[in-house]
Amino acid sequence: MLEADDLALERGGRQLFSAISLRVNAGELVQIEGANGAGKTSLLRILAGLSRYGFSGQVRRRAPQLFLGHHSAVKGLLTPRENLAWHVSGEAGNSGAEIDQALAAVGLYGYEDVPSHTLSAGQHRRVNLARLYLSRAPLWLLDEPFTAIDRVGVTALETRLAEHLGEGGAVLLTSHQTVAVPHPLRSLDLATGLLT
Amino acid sequence: MLEADDLALERGGRQLFSAISLRVNAGELVQIEGANGAGKTSLLRILAGLSRYGFSGQVRRRAPQLFLGHHSAVKGLLTPRENLAWHVSGEAGNSGAEIDQALAAVGLYGYEDVPSHTLSAGQHRRVNLARLYLSRAPLWLLDEPFTAIDRVGVTALETRLAEHLGEGGAVLLTSHQTVAVPHPLRSLDLATGLLT
Amino acid sequence: MNTLSTPVFCGLLLRRQLVLGLRKPIEIGNPLLFFAMVIALFPLGLGPAPDTLAVFAPGILWIVALLSNLLSSDGVFRSDFEDGSLEQLLLAPQPLYFSALAYVLAQWLLTGFLLALLSPLFAVMLGLDAAAIPALAASLLLGTGVLSLVGGIGAALTVGLQRGGMLISLLILPFYMPVLIFGSGAVQAALAGASAAPYLAILGAMLCMAVALAPAAIAAGLRISVDA
Amino acid sequence: MNTLSTPVFCGLLLRRQLVLGLRKPIEIGNPLLFFAMVIALFPLGLGPAPDTLAVFAPGILWIVALLSNLLSSDGVFRSDFEDGSLEQLLLAPQPLYFSALAYVLAQWLLTGFLLALLSPLFAVMLGLDAAAIPALAASLLLGTGVLSLVGGIGAALTVGLQRGGMLISLLILPFYMPVLIFGSGAVQAALAGASAAPYLAILGAMLCMAVALAPAAIAAGLRISVDA
Amino acid sequence: MWSFFHKLGSPPWLYRISGSILRWLLPLTLLALVAGSVWGLLFTAPDFRQGNSYRIIYIHVPAAVVALAGYYVMAIAGAVSLIWRMKMADIAMRACAPIGAALTFVALVTGSIWGKPTWGTWWVWDARITSMLILLFLYLGVVALYEAYENKALAAKACAVLSLVGTVNIPIIYKSVDWWYSLHQPASIKFTGGSTIDPSMLYPLLFMIVTFYALFTCSLLLNMRAEILQREARTGWVRRLAGEREPG
Amino acid sequence: MYFESLSAVLQMDGHGGFVWSAYLITLVVIVYILYAPRRREQRFLRQLRGQIRRNSGAAAPVREES
Ligand code: HEM
Ligand SMILES: Nc1ncnc2c1ncn2[C@@H]1O[C@H](COP(=O)(O)OP(=O)(O)OP(=O)(O)O)[C@@H](O)[C@H]1O
Ligand SMILES: Nc1ncnc2c1ncn2[C@@H]1O[C@H](COP(=O)(O)OP(=O)(O)OP(=O)(O)O)[C@@H](O)[C@H]1O
């Protein structure tokens, strides 16, 4: 679904990574690993097409994708329901019932109509994660999706990832935690460029 | 160092917690536990003295404290060194060498003079965490200090916590991860109000 | 893929921006009160002689319209940049050109359009001749559209910067100047008993050009800003 | 505890705010350029006739000073609120009164003070009589101090709100108006050949009062905002 | 033809060729500046109305003319950089802005100095002066935007967008300012218009205009050379160059 | 030569101050626009030499390009 060849990036006078080649296939989860500042987010943004200058190498995107970054893209003034219904990602058009279901799935049942800025840090991120229950994009690019989520939430998320992989989707994520899914899991070490 | 009696808080029409009593002594680490939205951050802000209205119960602060919240309090336009040297917390006056040492301790050696907004998410938080190496406050209140930090960083942080506890300090923190320190570790479950 | 069609998507975007602008009912009043207060500053500062005020009313109203546009242009994309919404917008399958237009339209409805609607009231406050009021409202309606579009370019180019606040004014104020000239020119012509039509035609032409070109520049600016 | 003494701490705060405002040398030019541009709007809007411009120059310069203060007041505490610095400031052992003063001082140095320094240049461009220039500079120097302090109160009260932008103008503009009246009054007195001293004395008294009282109000406002 | 364009896109080639151009152009320009100034200051007759103050024309008008042309050079370079993604166009565009701003500043300051003895005022809101002031704002906007971006490749892209928007707008700004001025018709001050100029004054003026173009070119090349080195800091040829120039 | 004496050149019938200050300011600006890029280039090369010397032990990543 996603192919990248020989990616290299230099930022602030440091070579972050080089010779990264990567192929993400259906039903596969790839975890990008590296220390803080290794360049995981930078790589993900290149793969998503948000960074277009300053790197070398090719990226071919063969399937629609869903990108969830460090920032939650949740508007504090809107309610969780509005946030999902009018999302700027353009991939919306879900019915109200679907949205409520997705919010319930991320544990926000009862919070559909409060302004999002009154939510706690983890609940705020969960609003964004509800998009994983709404999107039909086959390829997911997730940047530290588990940040600020409690243990129960992490398990629920892992279940959802497994479900998506089972339906023929693919996931590329960064995380400092280990991800437990009953599916082929490969990890890309940024420091060495090795995919294992 | 910190005593709280019979704290109760209601927000957005929900009773977040009630009958929370708590005593934090020197050399002790207390972890506040609860699901997303349980009220951990709210409780910590009450204990720190940032929330002064809307709760019931008493808090007695008997020692100077260091509070690190969800927000990093790191200015993107300033360099890490400047951020620590001119910190608005007022508890500064460290020499340049001390600051560089603290930055090195959190793995930011070589990043002392780049604008902080070019740092990665984890590095950004590490700038703030460097204050744990500079502060001489005996009581630390930390709200999810491990967010966005890689595994090596978490271990280093745990070492620092243990050191602080060994020196007679006390730590009150919230985290969704388990904290490994060779010291008495108690946890406060917000849902039940029990301290174990 | 459940992708929305471009018009529907832009409609939803517009709605989102309007709701964000007017989350609380009291906020519809704020921009108007702001205009009223700033306009009240002029008699206080320039001296309240009614005849001079009336002569300079077109210029004063236009300058206030321009400044209030400047003020609100800065924020069009900022909060969306900071919370990551802008990234999502760039990744959306719909063309960015039309999304940019929707953003600008929302901003215009909340500033220029409202001001144009209420300008007769302010004109009366400053003692402007009633004959010039239609020209004033029409010139504001057309001209503030250009201002919003040009302001959007400045906002898009500076939103990714750590200190965009002052910079955006430097970038767009020169481009605002022709609008100010023709806008206040239209009202002055009407005051002098001449026809305001040529001025309005020029403002209309500028608006057409801005509608056609500015969204492309905004889109380019947003891509650059998100990349930074 | 290695707590800093209050004067040292406020000095560091002031330095921090100034560095944040002027990270690069080029940024000192931005506020100046902004003033020049906004002042250039007035001839464009009101017409280039030198005699009317000269008459209106005191009012124009004072209105620009007021608006630029209004514009920048909103941001004094906002970024510090959003990134958590403000929480830390409230927890600092130093009295908030003096910290608030340091914030306002930094903002004033970057707006009012700069404008006062450059006002002679702009006055010449608008054709103001040279005899009135000292009164102009002095009135701006005193008056913008009051504006910054009052603006700080508005900023502190609204910083915690999701949409403070326009609200702050409504809160503080009424308090700005007396300053505008006495400020432009001082220049007009000098123009008319009378002494500007009584006006300046009133502005000075207002400044003293504002320095004494406003920081306390700002401190209270900040505590409320952080609590929300 | 294409190979020429290809070479134009190559930093080391441009660095070398600009060096050899500057070797003769720079001394020649400096010489011409001195010669033109001496010609204008000492060897022409004074204007019959303005007396000797008119000698400012030999720097005032060339600076104004070249400053205006510079904006178009910048915008064209910006367009090339956006459309063909040519690195050197980026660099040229970035170099134009400060030079253009400096020349505009010269035109305004010398004009202002000229205005005092001629019109008795330092400043009037005349159409030409006002539009030149706006041009200064436009240039400074580009400089400020470039400086504000941390990543210089993106800064150049942003400035290219801005200068293109400016190109569309400059004619509008000029027309509108003309219109604005004629609308208000202030009677007190009038330009005489350029048509009355005497050939004995015209030739040194033309000479100085050409010289200012050469000056612009020199400064542009010098700026581009500095910028090329900084952008190519990690390449072998720059490192070798630094080694060659090792003093001692 | 139009003027008879040096003092006539300097005074220019009372307009000398204006004319000469205009030329002086122009001179300063011209020197600046020619000198500033040169200085930038020299300073950069000096920095680069220092950097090369510092990194001479470790192999610095060098990109060969046309
Ligand atoms: C502060 C600004 C300026 C002042 C006070 C000023 C003043 C003057 C004066 C006094 C003259 C002689 C006019 C005459 O022969 O009676 C003149 C000529 C001229 N100025 Fe300026 N000027 C200024 C800015 C500019 C600018 C910005 C431009 C460029 C667009 C410009 C272009 C010219 C040209 C082309 C001439 C010679 C043609 C002519 O004699 O009309 N001036 N200026
Ligand atoms: N705008 C920028 N300018 C210069 N350097 C940058 C910029 N953005 C990022 N960097 C550098 O790139 C490196 C990688 O950043 P990135 O955000 O990709 O790291 P990451 O692997 O996602 O780290 P984390 O685990 O902390 O999220 C950082 O060291 C940072 O200093
Ligand atoms: N300003 C507010 N108005 C109304 N309700 C609020 C407000 N702030 C927080 N709340 C509510 O208080 C609850 C607790 O929030 P808090 O931030 O304390 O949770 P938390 O335990 O820290 O969660 P997390 O693990 O996600 O950080 C949330 O459910 C939230 O909806």
Ligand SMILES: [Mg+2]
């Ligand atoms: Mg990251």
Ligand SMILES: [Mg+2]
């Ligand atoms: Mg929390």
